[in-house]
Amino acid sequence: MSITLNDYLALSTILFAIGMFGAVRRKNLLMLFFSTEIMLNAVNIGMAAISKFHGDLTGQMFAFFIVAIAASEVAIGLGLLILWFKRHNTLNLDSLQKMEG
């Protein structure tokens, strides 16, 4: 009994579903960012697993670039979130419905 590629892909899918569930279910904007991080990490596991079981390094390269994109997404997103909170005093997703030009 050993761990195969399908086990890793199944785990990756479960984690992605957890993140997706959070993104659909939660109304806190901070939780939305956390869910995005979970989904990105789930994909990273799949990339690294395919990279190992096919003996190719390309999967790891893409995982690196996903990490870089996630880091810059957090920097910009958190800045926007702070700006939004200063203006509206809430992190509720429903408050985004009125943009007020």
Next chain:
Amino acid sequence: MFEVVAFYLFAFLTIVMFSITVLTKNALYALSSLAAGMIFISAFFFLLNADFLGVVQIIVYTGAVMALYAFGMMFFDSISDIDETIANPKLAFFLTGIVAVIVVMIFMAPVIGANVTAHYPVGMAANLYGTIDGNIQDVGVVLFTKYLVPFEVAAVMLLVAMIGGIILAGKKMDISITQMDDYDVPAQDHHKTDSEIEKDIK
């Protein structure tokens, strides 16, 4: 055998931690469990012989991203609960299930269908340049030959993100509200937070 035990242990821990993140109402619990889940995920990278990716995972996610969230949360009123009522709760489960099935199909289709040949096989650094055989050497060779341009673009993107984050979050940072007198604090044109109401009562 060790790999099997480690895989199932860390799979269980990761799923539990991320479930806590998604389901809890407390933002601080969510942040802590997310950081723990990130550490546990790096264990998978070490299991998959992607040592450098595991180290980057710990440094970037737990070191930088989680610290950024922790500092960002100091700006937020993170204790107050947000009304999470959703008009149709079954819809979320349904949509999530559908999306998960689609993701499984997307992942499985090319893996089963094609015989993938390795363009950049593991151990190429040792073959090409006679260095020590290791993941970090391989990553270095591939990253600075084939993926050099995306690497530089990613560097520029990180710089842009840093400047953007500073500009967005840093507005009016030169005014210190804590050192002002009460009547100098700029009036806010929306409803007050709990702490302000408490101050008014006193």
